[in-house]
Amino acid sequence: MRLEKKVELDALRHEKQELEVKKSQLKESIHNLRIGVLRSLLSGTTTAIYDGIRYDQKAGGVIDQLYLISSRLYEISHRLSFGLPFGPTTPRAPKDSTSITIAGAKFIVSFKEWNENQIESSIETKLKAREIEKAKILELKAKVATTNGEKRSQAQRFRRDLHEQLKLLQRCPYCEGPLTECNAHLDHIYPISKGGLSSLKNLVFVCGRCNINKGDRTLRTFLKAFNLTEKSVHDDLELLRKDF
Numbered sequence: 501m502r503l504e505k506k507v508e509l510d511a512l513r514h515e516k517q518e519l520e521v522k523k524s525q526l527k528e529s530i531h532n533l534r535i536g537v538l539r540s541l542l543s544g545t546t547t548a549i550y551d552g553i554r555y556d557q558k559a560g561g562v563i564d565q566l567y568l569i570s571s572r573l574y575e576i577s578h579r580l581s582f583g584l585p586f587g588p589t590t591p592r593a594p595k596d597s598t599s600i601t602i603a604g605a606k607f608i609v610s611f612k613e614w615n616e617n618q619i620e621s622s623i624e625t626k627l628k629a630r631e632i633e634k635a636k637i638l639e640l641k642a643k644v645a646t647t648n649g650e651k652r653s654q655a656q657r658f659r660r661d662l663h664e665q666l667k668l669l670q671r672c673p674y675c676e677g678p679l680t681e682c683n684a685h686l687d688h689i690y691p692i693s694k695g696g697l698s699s700l701k702n703l704v705f706v707c708g709r710c711n712i713n714k715g716d717r718t719l720r721t722f723l724k725a726f727n728l729t730e731k732s733v734h735d736d737l738e739l740l741r742k743d744f
């Protein structure tokens with residue numbers, strides 16, 4: 501493939517040399533044309549041969565020819581500068597592709613498929629992929645925001661429920677110590693690990709220390725282990741209309 505590419509590029513270089521010669525001849529010819537010849541050329545009636553170049557078209561044709569040569573030269577130079585970045589002395593192997601960056605997205609352009617339409621469509625595809633990526637990120641952000649929103653509303657509910665309980669009882673129902681927004685924990689009276697439910701009847705706000713000490717013990721074993729008065733705890737829980 502690389503050899504094929506090199507042959508192609510060499511051919512381009514050759515064509516370029518020839519065209520450059522032709523172009524300078526053409527320019528010189530036009531410059532040297534006498535006014536009369538130019539007139540006849542303009543009228544399109546005369547076939548003129550000048551400096552070995554045959555002009556059998558109107559003068560517009562000559563200019564067209566010059567224009568075509570110039571644009572072909574431009575194209576060749578462009579392709580050669582992409583494909584054959586020759587140093588001043590050491591020729592380097594031609595590249596098969598190059599990378600360009602458009603709107604922050606990097607594209608690999610292959611010279612094998614040097615086709616503007618293809619490049620455009622690949623750019624479009626890539627930009628679309630980036631749009632999809634962006635949409636995915638936005639979706640994820642929205643999800644996080646929703647989760648945060650849920651957490652916030654859970655926290656609000658926690659506070660509201662705590663205040664409901666504090667209206668009935670202004671202390672920790674287990675140790676009778678202070679119970680505030682800062683130290684309140686929600687305890688499963690019958691531990692979740694033993695099948696306790698997260699129902700209002702089985703949930704009670706207690707101080708953080710009691711909640712940690714109780715762990716996954718049942719109420720009875722916790723009260724015994726920490727030498728707490730069963731009767732007053734039961735009274736408090738009854739007041740709060742809890743199951744135990």
Ligand SMILES: [Zn+2]
Nearest residue numbers: 672675707710
């Ligand atoms: Zn407590």
